[in-house]
Amino acid sequence: NAGVTQTPKFQVLKTGQSMTLQCAQDMNHNSMYWYRQDPGMGLRLIYYSASEGTTDKGEVPNGYNVSRLNKREFSLRLESAAPSQTSVYFCASSGFSAGANVLTFGAGSRLTVL
Amino acid sequence: AQSVTQPDIHITVSEGASLELRCNYSYGATPYLFWYVQSPGQGLQLLLKYFSGDTLVQGIKGFEAEFKRSQSSFNLRKPSVHWSDAAEYFCAVGEGPEYGNKLVFGAGTILRVKS
Numbered sequence: 432n433a434g435v436t437q438t439p440k441f442q443v444l445k446t447g448q449s450m451t452l453q454c455a456q457d458m459n460h461n462s463m464y465w466y467r468q469d470p471g472m473g474l475r476l477i478y479y480s481a482s483e484g485t486t487d488k489g490e491v492p493n494g495y496n497v498s499r500l501n502k503r504e505f506s507l508r509l510e511s512a513a514p515s516q517t518s519v520y521f522c523a524s525s526g527f528s529a530g531a532n533v534l535t536f537g538a539g540s541r542l543t544v545l
Numbered sequence: 546a547q548s549v550t551q552p553d554i555h556i557t558v559s560e561g562a563s564l565e566l567r568c569n570y571s572y573g574a575t576p577y578l579f580w581y582v583q584s585p586g587q588g589l590q591l592l593l594k595y596f597s598g599d600t601l602v603q604g605i606k607g608f609e610a611e612f613k614r615s616q617s618s619f620n621l622r623k624p625s626v627h628w629s630d631a632a633e634y635f636c637a638v639g640e641g642p643e644y645g646n647k648l649v650f651g652a653g654t655i656l657r658v659k660s
Contacts, residue, residue, distance in 0.1 A: 435588070471554070473635060473650035474589075521588060531577055531596045532639070534648065536588035 433457050437522050437537035444512045444544045452507040452540050454522030462525045463505035464489075464534065465497060467518040474521065480505055512544045547572035547638050551651035558626050559659050566621040566654050568636030577639040578619040580610055583653075584632045592634075595619065606630070631658045 435456045444450055456463065461482045466474040466489075476489030480499040494516060496508045505524075509516055519541050523534040548571045558564050570576055577596040581589040593604025600612040610621045619636060636651040 471652050473549075473652045475650075476648070523589075531594055533579075533591055533594065534589075536581075536590075538586075538588045 435522055435524055435535055435537035437520075437540050439540060440538065441541050442543070444509075444542065446513060446544060448512050449508065449510050450512065450542075451509075452520055452522070452542075453504070454506065454537060455504045456522075456524040456535070457503065458524060458526060458535065459502070460524035460526040460535075461502070462532075463499065464523040464525070465495070465505070465507045466521045466523065467491065468521060468539070469518050477507065477520075509542075512542075514544045516542065517544045518542060547576065547640065547647070547649050549636050549638050549649050549651035551634075551636055551654050553654045554652070555655045555657065557657040557659060560628050561625050564621075564623045564626045564630070564656070566634050566636075566656070568619045568621065568651060569617055570619065570636070570638045571617065572638055572640070574640070575614075578610075578612060579637040579639070579648075580604065580608070580619075580621050581635045581637065581650075582606075582632050583635065589635065592621070626656075626658055628658045628660060631656055 438453045464479040465477040468474050475491045478497040480486045483502045498506045519539050522537040525532050525534045550569045579594045580592040583589045592608050595602045595612045633653045633655050635653045639648040
């Protein structure tokens with residue numbers, strides 16, 4: 432039972448480099464999300480996708496792009512990484528459970544931008 | 546817009562002692578409330594949720610939480626803490642059943658358990 436799988440788990444980038452974080456879920460969920468987690472700030476939504484073919488900005492979208500490749504996969508791209516994007520990134524998907532929409536999270540991807 | 550406040554950044558309790566983690570939210574209607582736990586190096590795991598019915602909800606790992614509308618609170622409790630409960634705990638609130646992008650997280654409370 433894999434749930435939500437993220438790759439890579441760790442990545443170090445230099446300022447200006449680009450990279451893509453991959454996320455896949457095997458729960459047949461329609462909605463998928465990308466959050467970033469910073470100390471003392473909880474989780475903040477970067478982008479989300481309510482269904483295949485749609486994406487929308489969250490609270491902190493600047494500097495990121497996303498692609499909902501199919502129902503299973505939702506990737507996050509940093510085109511030109513900045514030190515302010517050093518963070519832990521979480522992918523999540525959501526499905527209904529007992530009357531409420533419940534998020535299932537991946538294990539996280541720790542990104543350091545030098 | 547809704548917001549979530551977890552007043553305690555760190556809490557330390559002795560193993561076997563009781564635990565209460567505080568969560569206050571700001572939202573006009575009946576919120577959808579969640580507690581998640583994050584063990585070091587792991588993703589977030591759902592402990593419990595509330596959206597209607599009995600205001601005292603039971604979750605996994607022996608945790609419970611009580612929704613108090615008059616106090617805008619959803620505090621997490623456990624009668625006897627185990628060393629394995631050391632983790633970071635997040636309270637979250639959403640607008641309605643299809644909250645989607647509107648799930649807001651608190652800043653988290655780090656629980657330390659001393660033997």
